[in-house]
Amino acid sequence: MRLNRRRFIGTGVAASATLAAPMVMGQARPRVIVVGGGAGGATAARYIAKDSQGAVDVTLVEPTRTYYTCFFSNLYIGGFRELGSIAHSYGTLASEYGVNVVHDWVVGVDRDAKTVALAGGGALPYDRLVLSPGIDFVDGAVPGWDVSAQNAMPHAYKGGSQTELLKAQIEAMPEGGTYVMVAPPNPFRCPPGPYERISMVAHKLKAENPTAKIIIADPKANFSKQGLFEEGWQKHYSGMITRIGPDFGGENVTVDPAAMTVDIDGEIVKADVCNVIPAQKAGRICEIAGITEGNWAPVDGHTMQSRVDENIHVLGDATNQGDMPKSGFSANSQAKVAATAVRAALTGSRAFPAKFSNTCWSLINAEDGVKVGATYEATDEKIVKVDGFISQTGEDADLRRATYQESLGWYSGITSDMFG
Amino acid sequence: MRLLKLITLALSLVLPVAGAWADEEAVPIGDAERGAKVFNQCKGCHQVGAGAENRIGPHLNGVFGRHAGGLDGFAYSKGMQRAASDGMEWDLRRLDAYLENPRALVSGTRMSFRGLKNPADRDDVLAYLRGFSDSPQNIPEAAPTAQHREVDLPPDVLELVGDTAYGEYLSSECKTCHQQDGSDAGIPSITHWPEEDFVVAMHAYKQKLRPHPVMQMMAGRLSDEEIAALAAYFKDPD
Ligand SMILES: Cc1cc2nc3c(=O)[nH]c(=O)nc-3n(C[C@H](O)[C@H](O)[C@H](O)COP(=O)(O)OP(=O)(O)OC[C@H]3O[C@@H](n4cnc5c(N)ncnc54)[C@H](O)[C@@H]3O)c2cc1C
Numbered sequence: 001m002r003l004n005r006r007r008f009i010g011t012g013v014a015a016s017a018t019l020a021a022p023m024v025m026g027q028a029r030p031r032v033i034v035v036g037g038g039a040g041g042a043t044a045a046r047y048i049a050k051d052s053q054g055a056v057d058v059t060l061v062e063p064t065r066t067y068y069t070c071f072f073s074n075l076y077i078g079g080f081r082e083l084g085s086i087a088h089s090y091g092t093l094a095s096e097y098g099v100n101v102v103h104d105w106v107v108g109v110d111r112d113a114k115t116v117a118l119a120g121g122g123a124l125p126y127d128r129l130v131l132s133p134g135i136d137f138v139d140g141a142v143p144g145w146d147v148s149a150q151n152a153m154p155h156a157y158k159g160g161s162q163t164e165l166l167k168a169q170i171e172a173m174p175e176g177g178t179y180v181m182v183a184p185p186n187p188f189r190c191p192p193g194p195y196e197r198i199s200m201v202a203h204k205l206k207a208e209n210p211t212a213k214i215i216i217a218d219p220k221a222n223f224s225k226q227g228l229f230e231e232g233w234q235k236h237y238s239g240m241i242t243r244i245g246p247d248f249g250g251e252n253v254t255v256d257p258a259a260m261t262v263d264i265d266g267e268i269v270k271a272d273v274c275n276v277i278p279a280q281k282a283g284r285i286c287e288i289a290g291i292t293e294g295n296w297a298p299v300d301g302h303t304m305q306s307r308v309d310e311n312i313h314v315l316g317d318a319t320n321q322g323d324m325p326k327s328g329f330s331a332n333s334q335a336k337v338a339a340t341a342v343r344a345a346l347t348g349s350r351a352f353p354a355k356f357s358n359t360c361w362s363l364i365n366a367e368d369g370v371k372v373g374a375t376y377e378a379t380d381e382k383i384v385k386v387d388g389f390i391s392q393t394g395e396d397a398d399l400r401r402a403t404y405q406e407s408l409g410w411y412s413g414i415t416s417d418m419f420g
Numbered sequence: 421m422r423l424l425k426l427i428t429l430a431l432s433l434v435l436p437v438a439g440a441w442a443d444e445e446a447v448p449i450g451d452a453e454r455g456a457k458v459f460n461q462c463k464g465c466h467q468v469g470a471g472a473e474n475r476i477g478p479h480l481n482g483v484f485g486r487h488a489g490g491l492d493g494f495a496y497s498k499g500m501q502r503a504a505s506d507g508m509e510w511d512l513r514r515l516d517a518y519l520e521n522p523r524a525l526v527s528g529t530r531m532s533f534r535g536l537k538n539p540a541d542r543d544d545v546l547a548y549l550r551g552f553s554d555s556p557q558n559i560p561e562a563a564p565t566a567q568h569r570e571v572d573l574p575p576d577v578l579e580l581v582g583d584t585a586y587g588e589y590l591s592s593e594c595k596t597c598h599q600q601d602g603s604d605a606g607i608p609s610i611t612h613w614p615e616e617d618f619v620v621a622m623h624a625y626k627q628k629l630r631p632h633p634v635m636q637m638m639a640g641r642l643s644d645e646e647i648a649a650l651a652a653y654f655k656d657p658d
């Protein structure tokens with residue numbers, strides 16, 4: 001069977017139930033398994049369960065009981081949020097929306113039998129599988145570093161304990177100490193994330209340890225919202241931050257977690273804190289399922305179906321979809337398109353044209369917020385950008401404060417959209 | 421009329437040979453003398469002219485080109501402050517939109533005034549107010565082409581019956597920011613609005629009359645039918 005590429009243009013076009021329904025006829029309730037309860041997975045589970053009103057049996061498999069958002073984790077490091085305020089649980093998804101929440105790892109996918117295997121034993125059958133496992137790190141991306149070194153040199157690029165650890169290490173820095181960030185190459189989760197982090201670390205150090213230094217070793221010539229960040233760093237943290245780009249060897253980095261040293265193009269730097277954010281790839285389960293090409297899982301933007309297996313939808317950071325940045329906002333947006341497509345396929349409900357959007361706010365200093373955003377649509381080839389905007393340098397304090405306030409509104413909005 | 425003279429003068433400097441043509445093109449905003457009478461409807465709250473002060477409403481000297489909510493010492497509403505921090509300035513288009521339907525341009529504005537539904541009344545009162553602005557010839561909208569009226573929504577656009585189910589799907593995109601339960605911390609609530617207000621507000625973003633880049637972008641790609649569908653859904657989303 002070919003990939004299902006039905007599309008409906010404009011309004012009032014009902015999806016034809018007969019195209020998809022035979023697949024599940026004779027079975028009481030079609031089953032959807034969602035793997036990963038983050039920005040993509042939690043949203044997809046909630047929307048499929050909510051909008052099918054019980055017609056679809058939704059199971060969410062997620063190992064952790066508490067999801068700590070990566071978004072706003074930098075604000076926690078900067079002292080603008082409590083850890084508890086970025087922690088979320090799955091209780092409402094279960095009680096209000098009837099999602100079966102299973103706390104376990106998925107360790108295998110049998111695409112022919114249409115089952116997933118759980119680490120705790122047993123297998124769960126599905127009619128449609130939704131994978132939103134986020135990222136894993138590319139082995140050997142930063143010579144000297146692997147995940148076993150993540151306590152000495154944290155990435156803090158998955159939420160929770162890593163974020164806490166990084167913050168504690170910053171607090172324990174000696175006076176005038178050195179914080180080094182090894183920044184990742186493209187593409188990676190949250191393009192402005194490392195630079196918002198630098199801003200928040202600088203904000204904290206300026207108050208607590210003002211003679212401390214921050215060094216960024218960066219393999220990229222340019223980065224997201226660069227003009228805005230550099231303007232802000234100059235304004236608020238003048239003299240604290242040095243970025244070493246590829247023209248000065250920023251891509252030629254090895255680390256020694258035992259000695260706490262970083263070798264940047266032959267120059268050895270002694271680090272008090274070393275935040276290594278390695279190159280990234282799709283969460284490992286995508287590779288195990290055999291749906292990746294290179295580091296990522298290619299998808300059809302009309303429905304977020306895997307290009308390899310039409311019974312699998314992939315969301316968020318793990319995908320290769322086109323122009324959208326890897327962000328929580330994007331994953332949430334993609335989840336709604338997928339949820340509509342999954343319901344249409346399984347229950348014959350109306351399908352609508354895919355629309356996507358993204359906005360990423362970053363905090364540079366107290367009440368100094370900036371944002372970048374765009375809208376997107378699906379083509380047969382990929383998801384393409386339609387329109388966009390970005391904050392401007394030199395904006396006045398009122399606008400920056402309003403932008404920060406907006407980001408607080410967005411955080412409440414997206415987390416209630418994910419978890420109910 | 422001072423305003424008309426200034427425009428005509430500017431044009432004839434640039435186009436000295438086209439004097440007659442320039443005269444034809446230099447359409448005044450309206451009849452300022454008649455506008456002085458229309459302004460009687462505003463006088464209960466606003467002063468304009470020598471010695472004008474803030475009353476219930478802010479004084480209106482120099483309002484063309486002024487930052488919305490831009491007078492120190494006047495306590496503007498939250499809605500006006502938001503428009504101000506978004507960078508809205510009073511040009512002809514926005515003044516016209518505000519006077520037609522104050523809340524459609526600035527939700528929650530404290531100007532409790534029904535609005536001037538008759539376009540000629542708005543033209544005239546704005547022509548009158550423009551006489552109290554310092555250098556109206558420097559305002560780009562003083563160009564003759566500024567007569568184009570943007571808020572006008574043809575009646576069939578307002579009468580479109582929204583497809584609620586489609587609206588619900590489209591609304592999922594809005595709910596990343598606007599909460600279903602109507603909370604409005606940081607981002608305003610958009611639930612339970614009268615449909616027409618919703619439609620007009622969305623078109624005001626789409627036509628870039630309302631400031632704010634996120635909403636201009638979100639509304640910019642919605643068709644008239646999609647806006648109607650969203651209005652129908654958000655009227656009663658529960
Ligand atoms: C510092 C930082 C700041 C950020 N700031 C922003 C921001 O301001 N705005 C924004 O939009 N985005 C931001 N992001 C990006 C955002 O966090 C991610 O893009 C988003 O979480 C991606 O969603 P996802 O569903 O793909 O993955 P995740 O949210 O990471 O969810 C994946 C889930 O899958 C689970 N999982 C993985 N493998 C398995 C398996 N085999 N079995 C079962 N479960 C599994 C994991 O436990 C995890 O809970 C930021 C990221 C970082 C690191």
